Amino acid sequence: MIAMKRRANRWSFPHREVHRSRRTGWLRAAVLGSDDAIVSTASLMIGVAASAASKATVLLAGVAGLAAGAMSMAVGEYVSVSSQRDAEDADIALEKRELARQPRAELRELAAIYMKRGLEKELAMRVAEQLSARDRLGAHMRDELGIDQHSLARPLQAAWISAASFASFALVPILVCSSRRRRCASP
Numbered sequence: 001m002i003a004m005k006r007r008a009n010r011w012s013f014p015h016r017e018v019h020r021s022r023r024t025g026w027l028r029a030a031v032l033g034s035d036d037a038i039v040s041t042a043s044l045m046i047g048v049a050a051s052a053a054s055k056a057t058v059l060l061a062g063v064a065g066l067a068a069g070a071m072s073m074a075v076g077e078y079v080s081v082s083s084q085r086d087a088e089d090a091d092i093a094l095e096k097r098e099l100a101r102q103p104r105a106e107l108r109e110l111a112a113i114y115m116k117r118g119l120e121k122e123l124a125m126r127v128a129e130q131l132s133a134r135d136r137l138g139a140h141m142r143d144e145l146g147i148d149q150h151s152l153a154r155p156l157q158a159a160w161i162s163a164a165s166f167a168s169f170a171l172v173p174i175l176v177c178s179s180r181r182r183r184c185a186s187p
Helices: 002-012 021-050 055-101 103-116 121-145 155-179
Strands: none
Touching: 021 055, 021 155, 055 103, 055 121, 055 155, 103 121
């Protein structure tokens, strides 16, 4: 009896793996922000330094570039990710309408997806029925649309991560310049 309970518990608490693919939205924004920050801030400061400007002027240009770049990256990411989210929401709304209007056709469509993945027709229909009974929209989002409910685009998250990443990495050329005793560029 105890062995059966242990075996039952083993199956009721599945092995949990840590997957990183759900982080791709904010990670992408962070990488783009950091890369753009170093390149654009350093380039701006080099351009100003090339005009024989003072160290203070070069630093001021770097700080201005940091502020402008962080705001620009935040707005750009917000607009970009918002349009992605709008497309996802439109597909989800369309799927909801189709499920309400033609539930049997949608069930057959889901079964056809599973058949294309290699399941036999009868098994594919049983899988489609079971998944639909549990979460009809979720099954179609995942298997028909390729949308994971937990990985929907998050515009605000992308915006603030991009801005924070840009601001953090824009500090690199500013700190390098400020640590020099003389001008930030050699004559």
